[in-house]
Amino acid sequence: MIRRLFLWLDDRLGTAHAVRTALHKAFPDHWSFMLGEINLYAFVVLVATGTFLALFFDPNAAQSPYDGPYRMLAGAHVSHAFASTMALSFEVRGGLLIRQVHHWTALVFVCGIIVHMGRVFFTGAFRKPRELNWVVGVTLCVVGLLAGFTGYSLPDDLLSGIGLRIADSVALSVPLIGTWASFLLLGGPFPTTQMLPRLFVLHVYLVPLTIAALIALHLAILWRQKHSQFPGPGRTERNVAGSPMVPQYAAKSLALFVAVVAVVVALGAFVQINPIWLWGPYEPWRALVPAQPDWYVGWLDGALRLGPPLALHLFGHTVPSPFWPAVLMPLFLFGVILLWPWIEGWITADQAYHQLLDRPRDVPARTAFGVAVLTFAGGLTLAGSGDVQARYLHQSIVVITHFYQVFCLVGPLVAFVVTYAFAGELRRLERHPQVQRVELHRNVEGGYDEDAIA
Amino acid sequence: MNAQNQILVALAVASAGSLGFIAAYALRAGSHYEGLAFAVSAAALSYAAAVWARLLPVERVTDPIESYPSPREERQQSSLELETDLAAVTRYKVLRRWLSVAISLFAVSVVVPLRSLGPAPGRALFGTKWRRGDRIAREDGSLIRVNDMNVDSTLTVFPEHAVGDAQSQAVLIRLPVELTPQTGGYIAYSRLCTHAGCPVALYRASVKQLFCPCHQSAFDVTNDGAVVAGPADHALPRLPIAIGEDGFVHATGDFPEPVGPGFWERG
Incomplete structure (x- = not known):
């Protein structure tokens, strides 16, 4: 059957050779090469669940009294967006499960992207010739964040409305074009009736289309360049060794796909996420205490909390304080990450092809830099829940904020030094047994003499 | 258990799970x-x-x-060819200049319709x-008289003709009368945080501060809304109010x- 299809195709397209090569493409066996696939499969789940949700969700901002089965909100003035999300959760059969699976998968998707980026960064897989795919990957990360944010802003609940209000204030803080950008994006001063329909178009059309295109590009470049690999017997800078795609690797990958599905469905079934009926509908004069965004936005929220109360007044114009932590800092951070292959190439004056990967300990400066960046982002993320910590630690929020301000400035430096030293120590530890290696010589009696190798 | 049997059991469990899902869905058993x-x-x-993969x-x-880089000759040849081809098109200097002008204007005209997205x-x-003269109303539209509020309590308020207007929302606070004797202890501030626009929804009466969650x-209520802590870079605007002869609080x-x-x- 398969054979007949194969021959049928070859009769018409002459694909026998190409398909054969493709099916036997070498995939490296190291587990870390499968991290990126988690995101691919998460995206598949997101498109499937998202399509289902989009068939029921209504982004209309028009208000009417809520009369669904959740009696605690009976009569509350809610938008169609909120009401249709409520209906998805309480009335559509299987709707709550699919909604929660969708939201959980989004969290896994962004998390997976960052872990995968970490693998590529710490092993030096971004070096020549893979700079291009690094840029595509970092762009995917940014668009992935946008996908998440536009998604959780849609239900028009209190948490999402506050998030949009903050995002609009950040847009307003951009010099010169900020006010215009805000008005064009929202169709007027916040809040507007057009903002949800527009976010909906972004979230279900423009953003996923961009992600799909970038994934296609990411994989096409990967296919053309082939995988990188860790050093080992028979592995060189001009080859790649591993299992053939079909059937060995395909079986593993299939196992991973259904494992991802199992995890996100289990999370969606048992761990409640974004219960908008507890937050209530968005009304611009209400606030949620405490309010934390989805985890991947936490670093920006934390940065806003830690930023200096510093507005710049020049020539009758204002650059308000959110600009520094929420626009300039992320631009700088992602700029450095995006350009890292060239920054590192410039520092090390390295123009060679790299098929073989580094172990993180073998390039201590890069590893230390990566850990410093993660420490910085981690500190910001933790600062994003400073108010909750203040409550549980019985500390003033001012103390907590000052702590994280110091942490985000000093922590990365400490992390750099410690990681650098730790990498060196790891290498020393494994160099030790090498001293005891010996060279064997056959002697005249037929036995062996040993000479230690220095 | 050998591998084949393990797979067999797993496939049986998977089938049972799928049937279970269909049954749960049919019976409306709920998301769990x-x-x-x-x-x-x-x-x-x-x-x-x-x-199975291990089997x-x-x-x-x-x-x-071997797919990159291309052989040296190919690289030389095709890059040279490209240059020659482009030079053949662009050797007319004046035309080239006008071409860039025309293309730039074309690009601008493509994005111009984005202007339709919002008002200036x-x-x-x-x-x-x-x-001036607007009486102060609660969320439900009811008006506020001078004796309606206890000392150290707060209310979310709007102009009586624009209840629910996000931009106009204000917080009306009743302080001990000696702090603002002209208005019987009443004082009002914008309820939009001057940092990122959230409602400054929390009031700590002990320190007379409004707090953004x-x-x-x-923000210090007794000091013209000045910033006491946090990332806000300027004070909360204060709404000028008075108590009318009719006893209603108004702006x-x-x-x-x-x-x-x-x-x-x-x-």
């Missing part, structure tokens, strides 16, 4: 049962595939990297709906400066 059955089915399938013969393939900002962010800016004008977060044109 539906999700459990579905996840069990997927997990068992994953297990089966993983064991397969170990095979090693080594692909040479104009003065929209500079004022609110508060007018989003990024923890604190004597709009906020003296733009409310909410800063923006470029704010000055």
Whole structure:
């Protein structure tokens, strides 16, 4: 059957050779090469669940009294967006499960992207010739964040409305074009009736289309360049060794796909996420205490909390304080990450092809830099829940904020030094047994003499 | 248990899980049962595939990297050709210049319709709906008389003709009368945080501070809304109010400066 299809195709397209090569493409066996696939499969789940949700969700901002089965909100003035999300959760059969699976998968998707980026960064897989795919990957990360944010802003609940209000204030803080950008994006001063329909178009059309295109590009470049690999017997800078795609690797990958599905469905079934009926509908004069965004936005929220109360007044114009932590800092951070292959190439004056990967300990400066960046982002993320910590630690929020301000400035430096030293120590530890290696010589009696190798 | 039997059991569990999901869905058993059955089915399938992958013969393939860079001659030849081809098109200097002008204008004209997306900002962010003489209303539209509030309590308020207007929202606080004797202890501020626009929804009567739950800016109510802590860079605008002879609290004008977060044109 398969054979007949194969021959049928070859009769018409002459694909026998190409398909054969493709099916036997070498995939490296190291587990870390499968991290990126988690995101691919998460995206598949997101498109499937998202399509289902989009068939029921209504982004209309028009208000009417809520009369669904959740009696605690009976009569509350809610938008169609909120009401249709409520209906998805309480009335559509299987709707709550699919909604929660969708939201959980989004969290896994962004998390997976960052872990995968970490693998590529710490092993030096971004070096020549893979700079291009690094840029595509970092762009995917940014668009992935946008996908998440536009998604959780849609239900028009209190948490999402506050998030949009903050995002609009950040847009307003951009010099010169900020006010215009805000008005064009929202169709007027916040809040507007057009903002949800527009976010909906972004979230279900423009953003996923961009992600799909970038994934296609990411994989096409990967296919053309082939995988990188860790050093080992028979592995060189001009080859790649591993299992053939079909059937060995395909079986593993299939196992991973259904494992991802199992995890996100289990999370969606048992761990409640974004219960908008507890937050209530968005009304611009209400606030949620405490309010934390989805985890991947936490670093920006934390940065806003830690930023200096510093507005710049020049020539009758204002650059308000959110600009520094929420626009300039992320631009700088992602700029450095995006350009890292060239920054590192410039520092090390390295123009060679790299098929073989580094172990993180073998390039201590890069590893230390990566850990410093993660420490910085981690500190910001933790600062994003400073108010909750203040409550549980019985500390003033001012103390907590000052702590994280110091942490985000000093922590990365400490992390750099410690990681650098730790990498060196790891290498020393494994160099030790090498001293005891010996060279064997056959002697005249037929036995062996040993000479230690220095 | 050998590998084949493990796979067999896993596939049986997966089938049972799928049937369970269908049953849970049909019986409207709710997201817990539906999700459990579905996840069990997927997990068992994953297990089966993983064991199956180990059953397969170990095979090693080594692909040479040869698709890049192209052979030296090819590179030289085609890059030269490209240059020559382009030069043939662009050697007319004047035309080239006009070509870039035309293409730039074309690109601009393509994005011009984005202007339709919203109104010009104009003065929209500079004022609110508060007018001199507006009586102060609660969320439900009811008006506030001088004796309606206890000392150290707060209310979310709007102009009586624009209840629910996001930009005009204000917080009315009743302080001990000696702090603001002219208005019987009443004082009102914009309720939009001057940092990122969240409602400054918390009031700490012990220190007379308004507190923003989003990024923890604190404003001193007794000192013209000055920033006491947090990332906000300017004071909360104060709404000028008075108590009328009829006993209603009313505004004597709009906020003296733009409310909410800063923006470029704010000055």
